[in-house]
Structures are given as C-alpha cells and as structure tokens.
Amino acid sequence: MNGKLKRLRIGLGCAAVLVAGVSAASYANGARQKTASDGTGTQVKIDNFTFAPVTLTIPVGTTVQWVNRDDIPHTVVSDDKSTIKSKALDTDENFSYTFTKAGTYSYFCSIHPKMTGKVVVQ
Amino acid sequence: MSDKKKDEILYDHNHDGIDRRGFLKCMAWAGTGTFCVIKGGVLNSYGLSRIAEMDPADMKGELSFAQISDSHMGFNKPANTDVVGTLKAAVDKINALKMQPEFMLHTGDISHLSKPEEFDTVDQILKGAKPKDIFYVPGEHDVLNDDGKQFLERYGKGSKGAGWYSFEKKGVHFIGLVNVMNLKAGGLGTLGHDQLEWLEDDVKHLTKSTPIVVFAHIPLWSVYPEWGWGTEDSAQALTYLKKFGSVTVLNGHIHQTMQKVEGNVTFHTASSTAFPQPQPGKADSPGPMKVPAEQLRGLLGITDVNFVRGQQALSIVDSSLG
Numbered sequence: 001m002n003g004k005l006k007r008l009r010i011g012l013g014c015a016a017v018l019v020a021g022v023s024a025a026s027y028a029n030g031a032r033q034k035t036a037s038d039g040t041g042t043q044v045k046i047d048n049f050t051f052a053p054v055t056l057t058i059p060v061g062t063t064v065q066w067v068n069r070d071d072i073p074h075t076v077v078s079d080d081k082s083t084i085k086s087k088a089l090d091t092d093e094n095f096s097y098t099f100t101k102a103g104t105y106s107y108f109c110s111i112h113p114k115m116t117g118k119v120v121v122q
Numbered sequence: 123m124s125d126k127k128k129d130e131i132l133y134d135h136n137h138d139g140i141d142r143r144g145f146l147k148c149m150a151w152a153g154t155g156t157f158c159v160i161k162g163g164v165l166n167s168y169g170l171s172r173i174a175e176m177d178p179a180d181m182k183g184e185l186s187f188a189q190i191s192d193s194h195m196g197f198n199k200p201a202n203t204d205v206v207g208t209l210k211a212a213v214d215k216i217n218a219l220k221m222q223p224e225f226m227l228h229t230g231d232i233s234h235l236s237k238p239e240e241f242d243t244v245d246q247i248l249k250g251a252k253p254k255d256i257f258y259v260p261g262e263h264d265v266l267n268d269d270g271k272q273f274l275e276r277y278g279k280g281s282k283g284a285g286w287y288s289f290e291k292k293g294v295h296f297i298g299l300v301n302v303m304n305l306k307a308g309g310l311g312t313l314g315h316d317q318l319e320w321l322e323d324d325v326k327h328l329t330k331s332t333p334i335v336v337f338a339h340i341p342l343w344s345v346y347p348e349w350g351w352g353t354e355d356s357a358q359a360l361t362y363l364k365k366f367g368s369v370t371v372l373n374g375h376i377h378q379t380m381q382k383v384e385g386n387v388t389f390h391t392a393s394s395t396a397f398p399q400p401q402p403g404k405a406d407s408p409g410p411m412k413v414p415a416e417q418l419r420g421l422l423g424i425t426d427v428n429f430v431r432g433q434q435a436l437s438i439v440d441s442s443l444g
Contacts, residue, residue, distance in 0.1 A: 071409055088266040116308055
C-alpha cells in the first residue's frame with residue numbers, strides 16, 4: 001500500500017462534521033481561473049485520485065481553489081451534496097469556494113467517492 | 123509438463139471448477155491478449171492464437187450476444203488519443219465474429235464527460251455494428267452534472283428509476299442495474315433501496331431454472347474496495363438471485379477482464395474499448411494506464427457471451443482488439 005492511499009484511509013476514518021446552509025458563500029467554476037488567494041495554503045491539488053492536502057486549515061473568508069491534475073474528471077462535493085458542489089472538473093480545470101463561516105467542511109469526489117477531504121475554517 | 127497438465131485444477135475447494143492458481147493465471151492471461159471460457163461451471167483458458175483451432179460447434183449456443191464497455195468517448199489523454207479508432211475496431215471485431223451476436227450490451231461510461239457530442243459520436247459508430255439492438259446501463263461518466271437526466275432521455279426509455287430494467291431473450295432473463303447514482307462520501311457503488319425492492323419483485327415469479335444475466339457498470343463483487351471497485355449493497359441483490367441455477371454477472375468500470383465463480387454465480391468484468399487501468403493495487407491510483415503504443419490494442423477488447431441450454435453457466439469469451 002502506498003503512502004497516498006494510507007493518507008486517504010486516515011481521511012476516511014475522521015468523523016464527518018458538516019456545517020450546512022452557508023448562504024453567503026460564493027463559488028465559481030472555470031478553467032484555469034486564478035483567484036486572489038492562489039498559492040500555497042489555499043490550494044488543494046487533485047492528483048492520483050487524492051486531495052492534497054487531505055485536510056486544509058484556513059481562516060474565515062478564505063477562497064480555496066481545487067485544481068485537477070489527473071487524466072480523469074473529478075468533482076468537489078460536500079458530504080451533504082449541497083453546500084459545496086462543483087461540476088465535473090476535467091484535467092487542469094479548477095473550482096473555487098469562499099468559506100465565510102467557521103466550521104469543518106467534509107467533502108468528496110462524487111464520481112470516485114473513496115476520495116475524501118476536509119477543510120477546517122477557523 | 124504439457125500445457126494440458128499445467129491447466130489442470132489442483133485445489134477446487136469450492137467445487138466450482140476453479141482454483142486460486144487457475145483464477146490468477148486467467149487474470150494474468152486476460153491482460154495479455156488471451157481469453158477464458160466458462161462452460162458448465164468449469165473455467166477453460168486458451169491463448170488467443172488457438173481461437174482458430176477451436177470448433178465453432180463447441181461454442182455454438184442458442185443465444186449469443188456481445189458486451190462492450192467503457193468507450194469513454196471524449197477521452198484524449200496519452201493513454202489513448204484515438205478512442206474513436208479503438209471503438210471502431212471493437213465494432214469491426216464484433217462484426218467479424220463467426221457466430222453473429224443477436225444484440226449488444228454496453229456496460230457504461232459510454233462518454234467521458236457526459237457531453238451530448240460524445241454520446242452522438244458513440245451512437246454513430248455503433249450504427250455500424252451488425253447487431254442493431256443495444257442495451258445500456260450508465261457509468262459514472264454518463265451521469266455527470268445532471269443526475270443522469272440526459273442518459274435517461276437517450277437510453278432509458280421504458281426503464282425504471284435511474285434507468286434499471288429487465289427483458290427476456292429466448293428464455294434468458296436479463297437485468298440491467300444502475301449502481302453509479304447517489305454515491306456517498308467514502309463509499310462504493312450503490313444500488314439503493316428502491317432498485318433492490320424492484321429487483322426482488324422482478325425475479326420473484328421466475329422459475330429456478332431460468333438463466334439470469336445481470337449487467338451493471340461497477341462490479342457487483344468486491345474486486346478492490348480501496349479503489350472503489352465494488353458495490354455497497356450488492357450482497358443484498360445477490361440474495362434475491364440465490365435460488366437460480368445459473369446467474370451471470372457482467373460488469374465494466376475496471377478496464378480489465380477478471381472473473382470469479384461463486385456457487386451458481388459467475389462474475390465477469392469486460393475490457394474497455396478506450397484505455398486500460400492498472401491491476402488492483404499495482405499503481406498509486408486506478409487512473410488510465412499508459413502502455414507502449416504497440417501494446418494498447420492488446421489490452422482493449424470485447425466480450426462475446428453464449429448461452430447453451432442445459433449447461434449451467436454461459437460461455438464467456440474475451441478477445442482483445444490487438
């Protein structure tokens with residue numbers, strides 16, 4: 001078993017806590033879109049069927065960008081399937097979401113549900 | 123040791139005509155352009171080069187159909203930049219079969235990104251196939267962004283729920299199941315309560331001797347849960363099929379041939395017509411596997427299935443496009 005899969009398994013073991021109904025949150029879907037907060041610390045890379053980092057901790061108001069580096073489409077969908085919901089991201093496409101409320105947001109790829117991740121908003 | 127001797131079943135613990143070594147050997151061969159036949163519950167494996175030596179009468183049945191899977195139209199990455207060409211090659215392969223299949227099954231991932239033009243291209247290519255009836259179930263790539271609405275409009279006429287249905291052909295009962303909808307975080311493929319209830323009702327009135335063929339995209343057996351290669355509630359579905367003497371389960375999704383015989387149930391996965399995926403756990407992820415160009419078509423293929431009345435299991439022949 002390789003390291004990535006181990007990390008994924010640990011991610012699955014974490015309790016899923018979801019904060020729903022973040023009405024003020026905004027999100028956008030687009031190809032190669034740059035956000036103001038593009039860079040380390042606010043980007044989640046999707047590579048080899050894994051979200052990295054699997055847990056991202058950010059302050060309230062941060063826009064997080066997911067970018068798909070795989071040859072296969074993936075999605076970013078919160079466990080409640082409504083708070084965060086991206087369209088299918090093809091290779092190199094990205095998706096951004098601004099977290100306006102503190103809480104722990106668990107999400108997964110709705111195409112490959114073994115892929116899970118978490119954003120902790122403080 | 124002669125070839126025949128090598129292929130003898132040494133440890134048949136389940137009395138199902140297959141031992142672990144034989145199964146693994148078949149798996150290994152399947153990836154290198156060979157095919158396996160299950161007849162009367164017994165696994166027979168042959169090199170592709172021997173297909174010409176086989177007596178067509180041995181293969182002849184009362185019902186013959188072909189399965190194709192995972193055409194992923196729209197995929198254009200290094201693992202295969204010509205999925206149109208390989209799907210056409212699959213159609214040519216089917217059209218060249220000595221015994222013409224009466225119909226075809228497509229076990230999902232018709233498209234790569236659920237785009238209308240991807241479905242259109244596949245429809246156009248499959249018009250060139252001699253069998254005119256094609257039965258579909260969706261893969262997860264066919265229901266992106268719209269919860270499967272487009273798939274149902276195109277292929278789901280007369281189906282129930284998310285696209286499940288059954289039909290009869292020459293006394294064989296076929297069941298198309300959908301296990302790619304409403305997937306839950308951390309989970310596997312899912313059939314769901316409504317579909318399971320429908321399945322129980324669908325087979326309730328059939329006699330035990332009715333041969334059953336179930337087809338769905340994601341394997342209905344636990345191939346490799348770490349990569350999501352399995353279905354959460356498939357065990358429940360299989361309990362409804364326990365009473366039948368012959369059950370054949372045909373799946374796609376994993377882009378390689380694999381089979382398992384458990385009691386009266388034969389599980390089989392078909393190759394993709396688009397790109398191969400790694401063997402379970404043999405890579406960092408189940409992503410498309412790039413192989414040397416000359417090896418690609420040997421890892422893609424079609425499946426030909428024959429039903430012979432009086433025999434317990436259907437005969438399943440995988441052949442590569444190479």
